[in-house]
Amino acid sequence: MTGRTATGAATGRAVVLEEFGKPLSLRRFPLPGPPAGGMVVACGYGGVCGTDLHLCQGHLDIPVPLVLGHEGLGVVRELGPGAQLDAAGTPLAAGDTVMWASSISCGVCPPCRLHREPTLCERRRTYGVNRALTDGPELSGAWADHIVLQPGTTVIKVPEGTDPLAAMSLACAGPTVAHALYERRPVRLGETVVVQGSGPVGLAAAAFAHLAGAAKVVIVGGPAGRLERAAEAGIGDVHLDIAGAADPAAVLREARSAVGGDGADLVIECAGVPAAVGQGLALARRGGSYLVIGQYTDAGDTAVNPHQIVHRQLDVVGSWAFTGAHLVEYVRLLPALTGRFDLAGLVTPFPLERHSEALDAVADGSVIKAVLTS
Numbered sequence: 571m572t573g574r575t576a577t578g579a580a581t582g583r584a585v586v587l588e589e590f591g592k593p594l595s596l597r598r599f600p601l602p603g604p605p606a607g608g609m610v611v612a613c614g615y616g617g618v619c620g621t622d623l624h625l626c627q628g629h630l631d632i633p634v635p636l637v638l639g640h641e642g643l644g645v646v647r648e649l650g651p652g653a654q655l656d657a658a659g660t661p662l663a664a665g666d667t668v669m670w671a672s673s674i675s676c677g678v679c680p681p682c683r684l685h686r687e688p689t690l691c692e693r694r695r696t697y698g699v700n701r702a703l704t705d706g707p708e709l710s711g712a713w714a715d716h717i718v719l720q721p722g723t724t725v726i727k728v729p730e731g732t733d734p735l736a737a738m739s740l741a742c743a744g745p746t747v748a749h750a751l752y753e754r755r756p757v758r759l760g761e762t763v764v765v766q767g768s769g770p771v772g773l774a775a776a777a778f779a780h781l782a783g784a785a786k787v788v789i790v791g792g793p794a795g796r797l798e799r800a801a802e803a804g805i806g807d808v809h810l811d812i813a814g815a816a817d818p819a820a821v822l823r824e825a826r827s828a829v830g831g832d833g834a835d836l837v838i839e840c841a842g843v844p845a846a847v848g849q850g851l852a853l854a855r856r857g858g859s860y861l862v863i864g865q866y867t868d869a870g871d872t873a874v875n876p877h878q879i880v881h882r883q884l885d886v887v888g889s890w891a892f893t894g895a896h897l898v899e900y901v902r903l904l905p906a907l908t909g910r911f912d913l914a915g916l917v918t919p920f921p922l923e924r925h926s927e928a929l930d931a932v933a934d935g936s937v938i939k940a941v942l943t944s
């Protein structure tokens with residue numbers, strides 16, 4: 571909702587992280603015009619992600635105060651001069667529904683310029699993460715009713731008829747998994763896949779594995795309610811609760827037997843808990859692969875048996891974040907994803923002003939995906 575100041579200038583509301591570990595505030599800022607090559611978007615939907623919990627607690631080195639929200643979907647309000655096309659080359663106009671990539675890589679650091687790895691850019695600028703209020707414009711996060719997108723942002727039109735909540739269900743997880751599966755280790759036709767973790771990244775990995783033609787997809791996660799929601803959404807063939815298990819080793823044996831007893835062709839770690847890695851190495855078959863995506867924040871050390879890597883002759887592969895190209899791939903997959911899975915059913919919407927409730931629900935695991943709406 572666009573407000574007006576006493577002088578009639580347009581304003582927008584946004585959720586601000588003022589100080590680490592302190593309550594967030596909902597503030598009103600002036601709504602600027604669009605920058606050249608950029609645009610102003612009426613940001614109807616802002617995703618809440620596990621990373622946001624870490625940001626609020628100060629686990630990552632970011633400038634405050636800042637407007638939060640690195641995942642968003644909205645309607646173009648005004649295009650800046652030169653911003654005529656989306657990332658796929660489709661003409662853009664005010665009123666179009668779009669998603670945008672959270673980060674802009676710098677293009678000149680060694681990973682960008684030499685290693686062809688823009689996800690590893692040393693100077694990524696990320697909406698809702700490292701764009702401080704003082705850098706301006708203030709409206710630079712998706713937990714807001716408007717966001718100013720800068721030139722260089724990957725913006726992609728959302729296919730007509732897509733339920734915005736379905737698109738937002740895997741807003742960050744989908745592109746993250748697209749990067750991992752397109753570029754690090756694909757799921758091959760007929761493979762058995764074990765996914766560790768039943769948060770959005772785990773469910774994205776499982777859904778993509780189905781689309782890629784996996785013979786069987788086993789999700790080892792929890793709590794039980796999340797696994798039920800995944801099953802209801804049509805994601806995963808077998809759902810095993812390790813979070814609530816009295817004997818986790820028995821659950822791991824069950825996972826191995828569900829993929830034929832010798833382990834899976836591919837194990838995808840999306841749990842984010844260090845201990846999952848030691849378990850995951852033993853879930854892959856000899857000659858299989860272990861793709862580690864979930865350890866996005868540094869949660870410390872864990873014990874692993876390195877003999878498993880050699881004796882099983884595993885390919886152990888990491889994958890970090892995503893670029894705009896991976897967001898485009900996710901958006902392109904939305905018709906196939908929503909045709910097969912009930913993605914909107916994974917989402918719990920909260921109005922913008924109930925942001926703290928949304929964060930609490932993500933923290934206690936009572937929702938799979940919280941999305942702020944304005």
Ligand SMILES: [Zn+2]
Nearest residue numbers: 619621641742
């Ligand atoms: Zn995220």
Ligand SMILES: [Zn+2]
Nearest residue numbers: 676679682691
């Ligand atoms: Zn760079």
